[in-house]
Amino acid sequence: MARPRKAGRGARARPLPGRASTGTPRTLRKVSTTITPEAAGAADDASATDDRPRRFARAARFVRPGAALLSGVLLYLSFPPRPLWWLALPAFALLGWSLYGRRLRAGFGLGYLAGLGFLLPLLVWTGEEVGPVPWLALAAIEALFVAAAGLGIAAVSRLPWWPVFAAGVWILGEAARARVPFGGFPWGKIAFGQADGVFLPLAAVGGTPVLGFAVALCGFGLYEAVRVFRLHRATGTVPRGPLAAAALSVLVPVTGAVAALPLVSDAPEDGTATVAAIQGNVPRLGLDFNSQRRQVLDNHAARTRELAAEVKAGTKPQPDFVLWPENSSDIDPYANPDAAAVIEGAVDAVKAPTVVGAVIAPPTGKLRNTLIQWEPGRGPVATYDKRHVQPFGEYIPMRSVVRLFNSNVDRVARDFGPGTEVGVFDLAGTKVGLATCYEAAFDWAVRDTVTHGAQLLTVPSNNATFGRSEMTYQQLAMSRVRAVEHSRSVVVPVTSGVSAIIRPDGEIVSRTAMFTPDYLVEEVPLRSTRTPATRLGTLPEALLAAVAAGGLGWAAARAVRARRARS
Structure with a gap:
């Protein structure tokens, strides 16, 4: 039986039956380059179709910034003279979606957009008689505190029970804004938009910090509930930790407000x-x-x-x-x-x-x-x-x-x-x-x-x-x-x-x-009775600031461990 010859340096490989040769001929054949109008139109259609994902990707980059800005506008609309206090809840839910899992720099930028959407319309009265420059300058400076809170919320958003830490970070930002610079400017505390809201009794428990914390926590909890539902639809399972965090983040503030109702009384004690x-x-x-x-x-x-x-x-x-x-x-x-x-x-x-x-x-x-x-x-x-x-x-x-x-x-x-x-x-x-x-x-x-x-x-x-x-x-x-x-x-x-x-x-x-x-x-x-808020003074605010600091420290430690593990 004759052995098959191997294609050597000077030998040609024969093409397989029924297939064109893949070898390179010594003389190139002349290929027609004439393009018909029909072919040109098809190419343009294909090009346009191929460009759609890129256009969609470019547009998608503006979704989160737009959502952050909208969350700030909703916060503004929750304030008087409109009796729309409940808009603060979807505002924080939307802010939570914007910031969840973001990098720190992105969190700062998104937080700043939320701050501008909130404070620019809220503080427009500061330029009523002196022109727009003081108003714009004040809103731009105060929005930096919201930007810092956005950075912190992005940092803690990867932690278990993140809505608690995120709400604490928001209150920490309000506490800083109420103190610096020039003695602070607490106008626009979330609590001040809740005079008609169901959470108002919590003001008697721990003042404006506890009232504002409850609103932010409930809003972040609503987003967490939506996130858990989407996870369930995608995987068919329900993660117990996030589910518990979502449920308690919504139920605890509402239950606390109901439990605080006995503290709200207008009965005369001293005539x-x-x-x-x-x-x-x-x-x-x-x-x-x-x-x-x-x-x-x-x-x-x-x-x-x-x-x-x-x-x-x-x-x-x-x-x-x-x-x-x-x-x-x-x-x-x-x-x-x-x-x-x-x-x-x-x-x-x-x-x-x-x-x-x-x-x-x-x-x-x-x-x-x-x-x-x-x-x-x-x-x-x-x-x-x-x-x-x-x-x-x-x-x-x-x-x-x-x-x-x-x-x-x-x-x-x-x-x-x-x-x-x-x-x-x-x-x-x-x-x-x-x-x-x-x-x-x-x-x-x-x-x-x-x-x-x-x-x-x-x-x-x-x-x-x-x-x-x-x-x-x-x-x-x-x-x-x-x-x-x-x-x-x-x-x-x-x-x-x-x-x-x-x-x-x-x-x-x-x-x-x-x-x-x-x-x-x-x-x-x-009346002469002192509410828990009166007696406790700044203690509730200090405890909530400690919650925020603990969350930020935990997030920083996890980031350091992850960096070391990669290296």
Whole structure:
């Protein structure tokens, strides 16, 4: 039997029967390159079809950033004056989806987008009279805290029970924002959007940190529930750990709010008091609200005399005390005898101790935003100087630098200085705690008055410089949360509105319209019991910050171990 010849260097391999030769011929055949129109069209269609995945991939890159931005917008929409508190839950669920499993840098960027979507519309009132630059700068800076929280949430999202750590990280971000820079800016705490929500009773348990934590936890828990459901559909199994985390993240906040309901009570413990709130209105909107000398004071004195006439006629009850707003005397009554005479006439007419807001200008030193206790027949007997003055509003940090961007800083020609004493006035036997306007946003400023014996709270405010913006409604919601947090009635007298009287359960029993001269008279319960939130002070916030720190530390340790394992 003959052996088959191997193809050597000079030999040719024969092609298999029925197949074309794969060898390379010595002479290349001429190939036609003519393309018909039909072939060209088919090629274009194929090219377009092949490009679709790339276009889809490019579009998909914007899905998570868009979701993060939308989550911030939903948070904004959950705030007053809209009664849409529940939108905070899908907002946090969407934020959780955006950040879950992301790298730290991506978490920071996505968090910043969420912060802009939330704070840009929420704080638009800060540019009401001074232009967009201060508003945009404030929102851009405050959004950095949300960005940092986004980074932290992305870091802890790979941990077991991550919704708990993520909610703690959010509260840690709020705590930092409430303290730095320039004493902090807690406007926009999630708790302040929950005055109408089912979680409100938790404010009495641990204040705004616990209330905000519950909302964030429930929102993240909703996303975890969706994620577990998708895992079940993909694998046919239910992972017990994530399922338990999802269920408890939703159920615990809701159950806790129901369990806290007995802490919310408006039953009088120390009797009742009949209180009047005066809203005199201002002659014009904006920064020039007090440009007509003594007009703001005259407006408030006139409303007080009207109330006195109704009391005398028997159509209104005699108030135990009367509360005027912040800046209700637009000139210093200590330095201007005519102002003092106007106040004295109104107070003597109504025959009740009256709290008057005034700007006090001592011969030297800084201005003082002062509340004065004015007694009938006795005159001023006590004062409270606002302790947390507003940066860039009542005083200008870095004045020379800020002037480069906005010349309105020079309208604050003389800075205000902070007071040092806790404000509690004894008005006809009732201990009234004082938190002036901006101070209502700070947990410590309100809690201090209750721990010093306040049976009722008042938040005298001047919102005339913010026009008809949402600012006044956002601030009113804060006072409602404070009422439940400390189980105290809260009276909010405002120069231009909205003024309101709030019971200890957060219900508004009487309110005014904006930029309308008016007054309110109501009988309110007086209470002395301290809620757990009042007694615990900053402890709940510190514990939640510790939860966040523990989660971040755990995530960092796991990342280090994983890096070492790869190397």
